[in-house]
Amino acid sequence: MDQTTLETLEFPAVLKELASFSMTPVGKEQIEGVRPSSSVTEIEEAFKEYSELAGILKVSGTLPLGGISDIRPVLARLDPVGAFLLAPDLLLIRSNITASALIKSLNTASFSRLYPRISARIENLSIQDELKEELERILDDRGEIKDTASTTLFRIRKEIRANKDRARKILESITTDKDIKEYLQEDIISIRDDRYVLAIKAGVHAGFQGVVHGRSGSGATYFIEPIALVELNNKVTILKKEEKTEEIEILKEATRKVSLQREPLLADLEVAAFLDVIQSKALFGRETGSIVPEIRERGEVRLLSALHPILVFKEKRGASRAIPIDLVIPDDRGVLVISGANTGGKTVALKTLGLLTLMALSALPIPVAEGSAAVAFKEIFSDIGDRQDIIASLSTFSAHVKRMGEFLSNAVPGSLVLIDEIGAGTDPSEGGAFALAALETLRERGAKIIITTHLNLLKAHAQVDANYLNASVEFDEKTLRPLYRLRYGVPGPSLGLSIAQSLGIPEAVINRAHGYIKEKEGAFIESIRILEEEKETVRKLRERLDSLEAQRQKALERLRQDRGVMVERAKRNIDAMVGKAGEEIRESIQKFREEGKAASGKRTATEVLKAGDRLKEKLGHKKERYIPKKGDRVSLSGSNTKGTVITVDTDGKKAEVMVGNLKVWAPWDKLERRGGVEAKPSQGISVSADMEIASTLNIIGMRVEEALPFVTKFLDNAHSSGLQSVDIIHGVGTGRLSKAVEENLKGHPLVKSFHHAEPSRGGGGVTVVELK
Numbered sequence: 001m002d003q004t005t006l007e008t009l010e011f012p013a014v015l016k017e018l019a020s021f022s023m024t025p026v027g028k029e030q031i032e033g034v035r036p037s038s039s040v041t042e043i044e045e046a047f048k049e050y051s052e053l054a055g056i057l058k059v060s061g062t063l064p065l066g067g068i069s070d071i072r073p074v075l076a077r078l079d080p081v082g083a084f085l086l087a088p089d090l091l092l093i094r095s096n097i098t099a100s101a102l103i104k105s106l107n108t109a110s111f112s113r114l115y116p117r118i119s120a121r122i123e124n125l126s127i128q129d130e131l132k133e134e135l136e137r138i139l140d141d142r143g144e145i146k147d148t149a150s151t152t153l154f155r156i157r158k159e160i161r162a163n164k165d166r167a168r169k170i171l172e173s174i175t176t177d178k179d180i181k182e183y184l185q186e187d188i189i190s191i192r193d194d195r196y197v198l199a200i201k202a203g204v205h206a207g208f209q210g211v212v213h214g215r216s217g218s219g220a221t222y223f224i225e226p227i228a229l230v231e232l233n234n235k236v237t238i239l240k241k242e243e244k245t246e247e248i249e250i251l252k253e254a255t256r257k258v259s260l261q262r263e264p265l266l267a268d269l270e271v272a273a274f275l276d277v278i279q280s281k282a283l284f285g286r287e288t289g290s291i292v293p294e295i296r297e298r299g300e301v302r303l304l305s306a307l308h309p310i311l312v313f314k315e316k317r318g319a320s321r322a323i324p325i326d327l328v329i330p331d332d333r334g335v336l337v338i339s340g341a342n343t344g345g346k347t348v349a350l351k352t353l354g355l356l357t358l359m360a361l362s363a364l365p366i367p368v369a370e371g372s373a374a375v376a377f378k379e380i381f382s383d384i385g386d387r388q389d390i391i392a393s394l395s396t397f398s399a400h401v402k403r404m405g406e407f408l409s410n411a412v413p414g415s416l417v418l419i420d421e422i423g424a425g426t427d428p429s430e431g432g433a434f435a436l437a438a439l440e441t442l443r444e445r446g447a448k449i450i451i452t453t454h455l456n457l458l459k460a461h462a463q464v465d466a467n468y469l470n471a472s473v474e475f476d477e478k479t480l481r482p483l484y485r486l487r488y489g490v491p492g493p494s495l496g497l498s499i500a501q502s503l504g505i506p507e508a509v510i511n512r513a514h515g516y517i518k519e520k521e522g523a524f525i526e527s528i529r530i531l532e533e534e535k536e537t538v539r540k541l542r543e544r545l546d547s548l549e550a551q552r553q554k555a556l557e558r559l560r561q562d563r564g565v566m567v568e569r570a571k572r573n574i575d576a577m578v579g580k581a582g583e584e585i586r587e588s589i590q591k592f593r594e595e596g597k598a599a600s601g602k603r604t605a606t607e608v609l610k611a612g613d614r615l616k617e618k619l620g621h622k623k624e625r626y627i628p629k630k631g632d633r634v635s636l637s638g639s640n641t642k643g644t645v646i647t648v649d650t651d652g653k654k655a656e657v658m659v660g661n662l663k664v665w666a667p668w669d670k671l672e673r674r675g676g677v678e679a680k681p682s683q684g685i686s687v688s689a690d691m692e693i694a695s696t697l698n699i700i701g702m703r704v705e706e707a708l709p710f711v712t713k714f715l716d717n718a719h720s721s722g723l724q725s726v727d728i729i730h731g732v733g734t735g736r737l738s739k740a741v742e743e744n745l746k747g748h749p750l751v752k753s754f755h756h757a758e759p760s761r762g763g764g765g766v767t768v769v770e771l772k
Helices: 003-008 011-019 025-032 040-060 072-076 087-104 109-114 116-123 129-138 151-175 227-260 262-288 309-316 346-361 396-410 428-444 456-464 496-502 507-516 519-594 598-618 704-720 736-745
Strands: 184-192 195-201 210-215 221-226 294-296 301-306 325-329 335-339 373-375 379-383 415-419 448-452 468-476 481-488 633-636 642-649 654-659 662-667 671-673 696-698 725-729 751-756 766-771
Touching (some): 003 011, 003 346, 003 379, 011 025, 011 262, 011 309, 025 262, 040 116, 040 262, 040 294, 072 087, 072 262, 087 116, 087 129, 087 227, 087 262, 109 116, 116 262, 151 221, 195 227, 210 227, 262 309, 301 346, 309 346, 325 346, 325 481, 335 346, 346 373, 346 379, 346 415, 346 448, 346 481, 379 396, 428 456, 633 654, 642 662, 662 704, 696 704, 704 725, 704 736, 704 766, 736 751
Parallel strands (some): 294 373, 335 448, 335 468, 379 415, 415 448, 696 725
Antiparallel strands (some): 195 221, 301 325, 301 373, 468 481, 633 642, 633 671, 642 654, 654 662, 725 766
């Protein structure tokens, strides 16, 4: 990416804004070196890291990078043999180690799971606990060497303090002596050359015993070290030299330990700078309301509601509101030709597209709407602004031609070329011809080109060449103010004469100018105006059509909702009617049974209930499917019969139910699960004709009055089910139960005949009944 393109698209200004969010000097330095990439994989990976750090900002705020300093110059001073670092240098290193340890402490298991990429970066930070402890042992928070840094230093400083205390006491006794007071200029103790002295008046100083260390500027005062302090001050001076020697030894030892960790410390600094750059991007994105766009190898450029980031920051500092614009370049169009009024926003649109593309390829979030996509162009070239150079003897046109030569030499397939006012600065005919020839050459090489122009030749060519696409900046001709919208498919008039008139040029001059416009030129301008009017009409019709379609969809939705309510209401009414009819049928069944017509009543009830179920099914009323299990308490649908499931046939989807001493097989869909405790069936118990009836009834152990009702119900249901023969097991016993059964069978309307079973089937303990 050449520097000219970066500068004309204001990329350095964006990096300056980005650097304002940085927390470390090395981070700021690396931000200055941020450049676009053409690798989709690299860009997407960088955006994933950005997204993770943006998530960290939302949850826990910024990373603790504030204590990171640039220690590279400090570590560079380790190379000369015998060199040592000073206490402030060591304090910087300790601060970096502390900050790195704090960052590393964030890397918990949950943090690693949520932010794997950032976690991997943090994991690379070294552990410098020993060096940190050593530097904390010898340095205080102000960067001073502690007394406890060594036993020797502790002893020396203790002696220095003791000698100074003695010296102060001697001075205090001297200054309070009445005989000495007449010598004193001021009743204060001064220090000269790290030795205690007194301020003695000039004229009497000769009579004061001591060593003269200087005189005031006015000459009125001499600074004299009392003779009683000379020996103490000499001792302090010697101790000071010993202190300095010991401090140097301490610093040398600390420097040796730092030098052993130089490479890890430099690597930690790089990690911190990297995190700082990503965090700065995340803060930048939050401040500008930016998002991560889709990054494509090729295809349509689509930047929706795009904002120029510099204008966004200006707005935040009190300037006028930045207006978004949609910038779209279809994949099948090689050249986008933007035209329209002067001051209409063509250059801003061109710069916004170029700058946002540079930012996206640098893994910087961009201020666009969701659904936006940027293409990873191999190279980006731009020529924007007046490139006149007096020193180089280049006119405006010559400078643009020279820049075009660079494009023609360096553009490769997949390049993006942005040119503002192409072909300007010379005769329009020649400029347009040159521009079109250059555009065709670049397009044939596989470059994507976006230009702004006032040249009608280029607008006309874009209307007829399928590789080109016209776009015009919308402009309010009444107020002569730009609307900052692009209208695709239609070229725009320059409106130069209208703008000139608005700026105060006399109407006579404007009218004369209109007369000088060539006939063909005027016809072309008029055709553009007609096209714009037709485009506006179509747009309004389309908006109207969209509005009507939306209303139609709403009406259809309301109709569907109303229909559903009506159908549901009808279902409820019909269900109520069917339920009421069922109750009436059951009452009829009971009446039939009481009158001895149970069989015919049962058949009638069964058919009616079946019809009711079919009616419910047609109306969409479906029961929840019940799959019985052994031991379930159930009732048989269509009757009051209750029993317990004793066997389940999964293949046949039926179950055997024990109803008192009576066993019946019933399909699953004829069973209803019930709660409560199993109760003995009443005398009015009935079994639906839809049930599969067992052909055997066991009444052994029952009393006569208890068994006969079961026999009657058994024969009734067996006949209704179409059985021809059934067995009643009563046993031999006293013969009373057998005789009662035979008496019951005699004259029974459903019994054709009866006899004892064969010996192999039970003999006299079983009565075989043949039914009519």
